[in-house]
Amino acid sequence: MMLDRRATLTLAIAAGFAAPAVRAQPAAWRPNRPIRLIVPFAPGGSNDIVGRLVAEAAGTLLGQPVIIENRAGAGSMVGAEATARAPADGYTLLINSAQSTVPAIVANVPYNSVDDFVGIAVAGFSPYVLAVNPGLPAQTAQELVALLKANPGRYNFASAGLGSGVHVGGELFRAMTDTQFEIVHYRGGGPGVAAIMSNESQFGLPTMASSLGQVRQGGVRALAVAAAERSPALPDVPSAPQAGLPNLIHEENFPILAPKGTPPEIVAALSLAFRTAIQRIGPRMIELAGVAPREGYDTSAKVMELVREGVELNTRVLRQAGVQPQ
Structure with missing residues (x-):
């Protein structure tokens, strides 16, 4: 009996110490006001389209709206x-497909694309689309190259802005094809596609998200997708190798x-909500924007490694093509 009483007393004492430890475990962070998701381009572009799809689903999971704020420029x-x-408090986020292209093409970036941020999630991946105004006398990619070679400097290429992925694509296309044309910078993917439609610029390499609807409706003509294989979103459009542009x-x-310095518990809560949202809306993103989720980016470090590798890759490719920062 004495042993039983001692055992009972020991357990009671242990429980008394354990209870506060359990109560001290921090609850998962939850926002108590709306979150801003900054889209650094004008409405209608790929970041805007994808950002709005993800924001709606993530807001439902977080219990607070995720509000898109378009802050276009440069x-x-x-x-x-x-x-x-x-402030690094979880209430300001960024979705930016140009995060790893800007340092490769802009000489004086006022922030560090890697060191000044922490990763939350990756919404998806998508190839760019070689697209032309329907009135341009080029039905194939090779006919476009021939037209540009025959008329150096005559035609305009629509960029989504200095340092954007579309701008990088234009520089790559120019170097690969040894053609001359004017690159015109617009304030995002949407305005760039609109310029091709109006013939203000005659061609471009817009994102699939910003051009998919107009390709399907005939507002622009797609000559190729900049990928090794055809895209399920545009199955009738040849891949780059099929179009004679293998590189x-x-x-x-x-x-x-x-922002850098966001507390780990906030990063973890946001990451879980956004990754769950992305998986839930994956089929919608593919159908509406040609953007497909991809596994493997389930930690902040992995997200930032993607950005870091992108900076290195874009810098290497552009320097090999003879393109220097502007």
């Missing part, structure tokens, strides 16, 4: 800098980022 640098300088492999991704 090929995404205006919005990215605003995010980097925002024009150019794909965008959509990292979702927070």
Whole structure:
């Protein structure tokens, strides 16, 4: 009996110490007001389209709305800098497919694309689309190259802004084909596609998300997707190798980022909500934007490694093509 009483007393004492330890475990972070998701481009582009799809689903999971704020300018640098300088409290996020292209093509970036951010999730991946105004006398990619060679400097290429993925694609296309044309910078993917439709610019390499609807409706004509294989979103459009441009492999991704210094528990809560949202809306993103989720980016470190590798890859490819920062 004495042993039983001692055992009971020991357990009671242990329980008394354990209970506060259990109560001290922090609850998962939950926002108590709306979250801003900065899109550093004008409405209608790929980041805007994907951002709105993800924001709606993530807001439902978080219990607070995720509000899109378009902060266009300087090929995404205006919005990215605003995010980097925002309080690191979980209430300001960024979605930016140009995060790893800007440092490769812009000489003086006012923030560090890797070190000034922490990763939340990756919304998906998508190839760019070689597209022309329907009135341009080029039915294939090879006919476009021939037309540009025969008329150096005559035609305009629609960019989504200095340092954007579309701008990088234009520089790559120019170097690969040894053609001359004017690159015109617009304030995002949507305005760039609109310029091709109006014939203000005659061709471009827009994102699939910003051009998919107009390709399907005939507002622009797609000559190739900048991928090794055809895209399920545009199954009738040849891949770059099929179109005679085997080295024009150019794909965008959509990292979702927070300012450096955001507490780990906030990063973890946001990451779980956004990754869950992305998986839930994956089929919709493929259908509406040609953007497909991809596994493997389930930690902040992996998201930032994608950005870091992108900076290195874009810098290497552009330097090999003879393109220097502007």
